[in-house]
Amino acid sequence: MFKIDPEKCLHCGGCVPVCPTDALELFEAGLTCDEERCVYCGDCVLFCPVKALELELEYQV
Amino acid sequence: MNTRYEVIIIGAGPAGLIAGLECARAGLKVLLLEKDATIGLPLNCAEGVPRRSFENVITPRPEWIKSIIERGRLVAPCGHHFDLDYTRAGYVLDRPRMERDLAVEYTTLGGELACRCRAEELHIKNKRFKSLSIVDAAGKKRTIEADIFIAADGVEGTIARKAGLDNRLNLKETESLLQYRLKNISVEPDLIEFHLGSDIAPRSYAWVFPHGETEANVGLGVPSDINSGRDAVYYLDRFVARRFGKAERGHTSCGTCPRYRGRNILARLNLLVVGDSARVLDSLTGAGIVNAMLSGQLAARAALKYVKREIATLKELHQHYPGRFLELKHYELSMFLKIKKLLVKLSDPELDDMVLALDEHFIEKKVDTFNPIAIIMGIIKKKPRLLKMARHLF
Ligand SMILES: Cc1cc2nc3c(=O)[nH]c(=O)nc-3n(C[C@H](O)[C@H](O)[C@H](O)COP(=O)(O)OP(=O)(O)OC[C@H]3O[C@@H](n4cnc5c(N)ncnc54)[C@H](O)[C@@H]3O)c2cc1C
Ligand code: SF4
Ligand code: SF4
Numbered sequence: 465m466f467k468i469d470p471e472k473c474l475h476c477g478g479c480v481p482v483c484p485t486d487a488l489e490l491f492e493a494g495l496t497c498d499e500e501r502c503v504y505c506g507d508c509v510l511f512c513p514v515k516a517l518e519l520e521l522e523y524q525v
Numbered sequence: 526m527n528t529r530y531e532v533i534i535i536g537a538g539p540a541g542l543i544a545g546l547e548c549a550r551a552g553l554k555v556l557l558l559e560k561d562a563t564i565g566l567p568l569n570c571a572e573g574v575p576r577r578s579f580e581n582v583i584t585p586r587p588e589w590i591k592s593i594i595e596r597g598r599l600v601a602p603c604g605h606h607f608d609l610d611y612t613r614a615g616y617v618l619d620r621p622r623m624e625r626d627l628a629v630e631y632t633t634l635g636g637e638l639a640c641r642c643r644a645e646e647l648h649i650k651n652k653r654f655k656s657l658s659i660v661d662a663a664g665k666k667r668t669i670e671a672d673i674f675i676a677a678d679g680v681e682g683t684i685a686r687k688a689g690l691d692n693r694l695n696l697k698e699t700e701s702l703l704q705y706r707l708k709n710i711s712v713e714p715d716l717i718e719f720h721l722g723s724d725i726a727p728r729s730y731a732w733v734f735p736h737g738e739t740e741a742n743v744g745l746g747v748p749s750d751i752n753s754g755r756d757a758v759y760y761l762d763r764f765v766a767r768r769f770g771k772a773e774r775g776h777t778s779c780g781t782c783p784r785y786r787g788r789n790i791l792a793r794l795n796l797l798v799v800g801d802s803a804r805v806l807d808s809l810t811g812a813g814i815v816n817a818m819l820s821g822q823l824a825a826r827a828a829l830k831y832v833k834r835e836i837a838t839l840k841e842l843h844q845h846y847p848g849r850f851l852e853l854k855h856y857e858l859s860m861f862l863k864i865k866k867l868l869v870k871l872s873d874p875e876l877d878d879m880v881l882a883l884d885e886h887f888i889e890k891k892v893d894t895f896n897p898i899a900i901i902m903g904i905i906k907k908k909p910r911l912l913k914m915a916r917h918l919f
Contacts (some may be wrong), residue, residue, distance in 0.1 A: 475561075476569045476780035477681040478701070481694045482749070490681060492561050492641060511749045513701040513757040513779035 465520040466497045466504070472516035479508040479517065526639055526661065526669070530556045531832045532825070533657055533671040535644040535684050537564055539620075540800025540817035541677030542627040543582065547825035549636035553832060556669070557636060558659060560643040564628040565621030569778040571704060571742040572618045573717065573734045574814050582818045585616065586626060592617040592735045595715040601880035602722030602873040610891040615717075617734050617742070620814070646687045647674060647796060654688065654796050673795045673828045677821055680783060682802040690790040692804055694783055696750050700729055702782060702811065703757035704744025705765065706775035712741045720745075720764070721876045727751070728869040731764050743768070744778065746811070748869075782811035784865070785858040791847035794839060795831070797824040803847075805854065809861040809868070816854065823850045864901075875911065882907040 473495055480488045487501035488508060495516075509517045532548050534541045537559035548555040561567070573594070579585065594615040600606040632638050641662035647654045648668070656670045676684040682692045718733040725731050729746035736742055743765060747757045757779070765772055783804040791803045799805070800817030807816065827845035830836045836845065871879065882904035905911050 474569060474777060474779050475567045476778070477679060478699075478779070478781035480681040480683065481686070481692060481783070482696055482699060482781075484693070486683075486686070489683070491643065507696045510752060511696060511699060511701055511781070513703040513781075514777070515756070515758065 466499055466502055467518040467520060468495050468497065469516045469518070470494045472514050473512075474514055474516075476513070478513070479511050482507050482511045526556070526637070526642075526667070527554075528668075529670045530554050530637075531672050532556070532675065532828050533558065533669065533673075534675045534677055534825075535657070536560075536676070536678035536800075536802070537624070537628065537638065537640075538677060538679050538800060538817065539624065539627075539814050540679075540802075540821035541675070542624060542631060542821070543818040544675050544677060544799060544821035544825040544828075545631045545636050545638075546627060546634070547822050548828065549631050549634035551829050552635070553829060555636050556671070557631065557638045558642045558644050559638070559640045562641050564638075564640070565624035568621055568776065569780040570620055570814070571732060571734050571744060571778070572620045572736070572814075573615060573732075573742075573812065574618060575615045575812070576613050578815045578819070579616065582815060582822055585618075585623070589618050589620075589623040589626070590616045591619050591737050592714050594717050594735075596713075596717070598716060598718045599880055599883065600718065600720040601877045602724065603877045605877065605880055605884070607880050607884040607887075608716075608890060609887055612893065617717075617736055618814075644678070644684055647684065649794070652794065654794055672832050673797070675821070675824050675828060676796060676798045676802050677800050677817075678802050680781060680801045682798075682804075685790060685793075685796070685798045685802050688793055688796050690793055690798060692783075692786070692790045692798075692802065694781070698784055699749040699781055700746040700811075701749045701757045702744060702746045702778075702780050703761050704732075704742055704778040705761065706736065706740060706777075707743050707765065707769060708740050708773040708775045710739060710741060710769050710772050712739070714738050720768075721880070723873055725764055726760055731761075733768070740775070742778070746782065749781070782806055782808065782813070784808045785862045787855070787859070788847060788851060791820075791850070792843050795842065797827065797842075797846050799824045805850070805858065807858065807861045808865040816858075819854070820847075820850050823847075878908045878910055879904060882911065 726745040731745035799820035806813035
C-alpha cells in the first residue's frame with residue numbers, strides 16, 4: 465500500500481522524476497500514485513525530504 | 526482559450542515567465558499554461574541569485590530584493606571560517622513577488638496566461654510536435670496546437686520525458702533539500718553562510734541566506750539514498766538548534782537539485798526544454814533561477830525566429846537553442862558538476878584543508894569577480910594534499 469500524507473507534502477515535485485516507472489503525478493490538488501505502475505521500489509519514500517510518503521508492504525501468507 | 530497559438534509555454538516559474546515575456550514583447554500569439562492556481566506559490570527555494578548574471582537577464586525592481594549580499598562565509602567542519610567581501614555580489618529575492626509582477630507584465634503585453642491548466646502530453650505529426658493535450662480549469666480535456674512548444678515545467682519535467690527526453694533522476698545522484706524560513710532571529714543582512722562537514726550536511730552543505738533584517742532561509746541537502754534515519758529533517762533540526770538555538774519557524778521548503786546533464790535533454794524537434802526541466806542548474810550550489818531565466822529567454826528568441834520563418838530547419842533552430850545557451854553556459858555548468866562530484870568525495874580533514882587554503886589564497890579577503898579555476902589552482906598550491914582536485918577536474 466502506497467500512502468501519501470497530504471498534510472506533509474509541500475508540492476515540490478522532486479519525487480516525480482525519481483520514480484523509475486513514472487507512477488507519480490503532482491496535481492494542483494496533490495500528489496497521486498498510480499499503483500498499477502508502482503513497483504514498490506521505495507525510491508520516492510527515501511527521497512521525500514519531509515517524509516510525506518510511506519510504503520506499507522502487506523505479505524500474504 | 527483558442528485552439529491554436531504560435532508558441533505554447535508549459536509552466537509559469539521563472540523560466541516560463543521570462544520566455545513568455547520575451548514572446549509577448551515580440552507580439553507573438555503565446556499561451557502560458559500553469560497547473561497551479563497562484564503564480565509564485567508554492568515556494569520551494571532559498572531565493573538567492575548572483576547579481577551580474579541575474580541583471581543580464583532582467584532589471585530587478587526594488588520590491589523584489591529582500592537583501593543585498595556583499596559578503597560570503599565558508600565554515601569548515603573544524604569550525605574555522607573564512608569570509609570574503611564581494612560588493613553587490615548577489616540578492617536574496619522575494620521570489621513570489623517577482624513572479625507575480627512578471628506575470629502581470631506578461632499579460633499586460635498581451636500574453637495569455639491560463640492557470641489551473643495542466644499540460645498532459647505532446648503529440649507528433651509529420652516529424653513535428655503538432656499539438657498538446659491539456660486538462661483545463663474546468664477539468665475538461667482539450668487539444669491545442671502551436672508551431673513550437675517550450676517545456677518550462679520545472680523539476681518534474683514530465684512533458685520532456687513523455688516527449689522522449691530522458692531527464693529521470695537517479696536516486697544515487699540525488700540530494701534531498703530541506704529549508705526553514707526562520708523568524709525573529711538576528712542575522713547580518715548582507716552575509717550568506719555556507720557550512721561544510723559530514724556532521725552538518727554529509728556530502729553537501731548547509732546555507733543561511735538572510736531574508737531582510739530578522740529572517741533567514743536556512744536549509745541543507747543530504748544524499749537521498751542514506752537510509753539510516755538521519756535524514757534531512759534530522760540534520761536540519763540539529764543545525765538550526767546549534768546555529769540559532771530556539772528559533773521560530775515560518776514557511777518550509779523542500780526539493781532537489783538535479784545535476785547538469787548536458788545537451789541531450791534540451792531539445793527535441795520543435796520542443797525546447799528550459800530551466801529545471803532541462804536540468805540546467807549549477808550542480809555545486811543548486812542555483813537554478815538565473816539559468817532558468819536565461820534558458821527561457823534564449824529559447825523564446827529562437828522560437829520567435831522559427832515562428833517568423835527566419836530560420837527554416839530544425840537544425841538551425843537547435844543552433845539558436847540550445848546552441849546559444851550552451852555556448853554561454855556549458856563550460857561553467859560542466860565545471861560546477863565536476864567540482865561537485867569531487868567535493869562529495871572529500872573527507873572532513875580535506876574540507877578543513879580546503880577552507881584554510883582558501884583563507885590563505887584570498888590575502889585581501891576581497892574580490893570583485895570569481896574565476897573558479899584560478900581559485901582551485903591557488904588552493905592546490907597552498908595545500909598539495911588537495912592535488913586530487915586538479916586530477917579530477919582537468
Ligand atoms: C530548497 C531549494 C532551494 C533553492 N534555492 C535556490 C537559490 O537560492 N537560488 C537559485 O537560483 N535556485 C535555487 N533553487 C532552485 C530553483 O528553485 C529552481 O532552479 C527554479 O525554480 C527553476 O525554475 P523553473 O522555472 O525551471 O521551474 P519552477 O520554478 O519549478 O516552475 C515550474 C512551473 O511549472 C508548473 N508545471 C509543472 N508541470 C506542469 C504541467 N504539466 N502543466 C502546467 N504547469 C506545470 C509548476 O507548477 C511550476 O509553477 C532551490 C531549490 C530548492 C528545492
Ligand atoms: S517529494 Fe515529498 S514533498 Fe515533494 S512532492 Fe513528493 S511527496 Fe510531496
Ligand atoms: S515506490 Fe518506486 S515505483 Fe512506486 S511510486 Fe515510489 S518511486 Fe515509483
